[in-house]
Amino acid sequence: MYGKGKNILNHLKTENASAHNSSDDILISYDLQSGTYLKGLSDNIDFRDRYCAMLAEKIESLTSFDSILEIGIGEGITFGKLMQNFRKKLSRMFGFDISLSRVLFAQHYFKDIGLGDVTLFTSDLFNIPLPDNSIDVVFTSHAIEPNGGREREALEELCRIAKKYVVLLEPSYESAPEEGKRRMEKHGYIRNLPQAALDMGLNVIYNQLFEVNYNPLNPSFLTIIEKESAEENTPGFICPNTGKSLEKINEHLLYSREGFLAYPVINGIPCLLSENAILSFHLLNDFQDFKVRNGISY
Numbered sequence: 392m393y394g395k396g397k398n399i400l401n402h403l404k405t406e407n408a409s410a411h412n413s414s415d416d417i418l419i420s421y422d423l424q425s426g427t428y429l430k431g432l433s434d435n436i437d438f439r440d441r442y443c444a445m446l447a448e449k450i451e452s453l454t455s456f457d458s459i460l461e462i463g464i465g466e467g468i469t470f471g472k473l474m475q476n477f478r479k480k481l482s483r484m485f486g487f488d489i490s491l492s493r494v495l496f497a498q499h500y501f502k503d504i505g506l507g508d509v510t511l512f513t514s515d516l517f518n519i520p521l522p523d524n525s526i527d528v529v530f531t532s533h534a535i536e537p538n539g540g541r542e543r544e545a546l547e548e549l550c551r552i553a554k555k556y557v558v559l560l561e562p563s564y565e566s567a568p569e570e571g572k573r574r575m576e577k578h579g580y581i582r583n584l585p586q587a588a589l590d591m592g593l594n595v596i597y598n599q600l601f602e603v604n605y606n607p608l609n610p611s612f613l614t615i616i617e618k619e620s621a622e623e624n625t626p627g628f629i630c631p632n633t634g635k636s637l638e639k640i641n642e643h644l645l646y647s648r649e650g651f652l653a654y655p656v657i658n659g660i661p662c663l664l665s666e667n668a669i670l671s672f673h674l675l676n677d678f679q680d681f682k683v684r685n686g687i688s689y
Contacts, residue, residue: 400416421465421493422493443469453528460552463516467497475504485511512628512661519631524551524621529552529558540579559616563611584614585614594617628661631668642656648675651672654669
């Protein structure tokens with residue numbers, strides 16, 4: 392179906408008789424698409440340059456920050472160009488996507504453009520394996536887009552991990568023409584995201600239609616939320632099932648001692664969806680010591 396140009400997300404939503412796109416549906420659809428954005432990188436270069444330059448200008452106008460995370464980093468094109476537009480070098484850079492294939496493409500892309508030290512991982516945006524108040528700037532670029540009906544839930548999770556700012560560059564249903572609204576309804580896009588932030592009592596310091604827009608049927612709105620000061624935490628992976636810290640056992644494995652849950656690291660990418668967990672009570676056992684203590688001589 393994908394090879395024939397069918398919309399996989401719409402097909403899965405219809406098959407599941409759901410009004411909304413599930414995380415599994417989004418994962419399948421996005422993972423199938425992996426590589427298509429890099430393949431089309433040479434198209435619309437002027438738009439991408441202006442889009443990322445404008446976004447970089449808006450983010451750098453905020454007060455000092457040293458760490459940044461892109462939610463739904465995809466193949467890394469926006470993040471890569473954004474970092475190239477930044478005037479200062481950040482100490483910590485992070486990005487994740489629900490799709491491992493997309494993150495692997497981003498990993499190769501960053502290597503090609505000489506962007507090092509980006510911590511990449513897989514995650515669900517509704518269950519991010521990072522501590523509260525641990526990343527200075529958390530931003531999205533049409534990543535919340537397909538999660539219509541879960542706007543408040545997304546905002547709560549992004550604001551949880553952010554130290555200072557949440558920057559949302561997402562589609563505006565309210566600003567779209569009627570044809571665009573019908574398209575967004577069909578694809579299960581978000582609605583009223585800025586209003587949801589205001590209704591939650593969040594400190595919205597910027598809220599305007601983004602000046603650089605590629606598709607008039609899918610206009611972008613830039614919303615910036617400033618976090619109230621709170622106790623800050625160091626960014627580091629936590630178990631998405633228990634919320635406890637993860638320990639690096641070796642280059643292929645992270646482990647939660649409290650939850651007895653192991654998570655694979657594939658090609659350097661920690662896989663931290665909650666369903667990636669593998670239960671093992673005895674993973675860290677010293678089996679030689681076990682044999683000695685129990686008189687096993689085989």
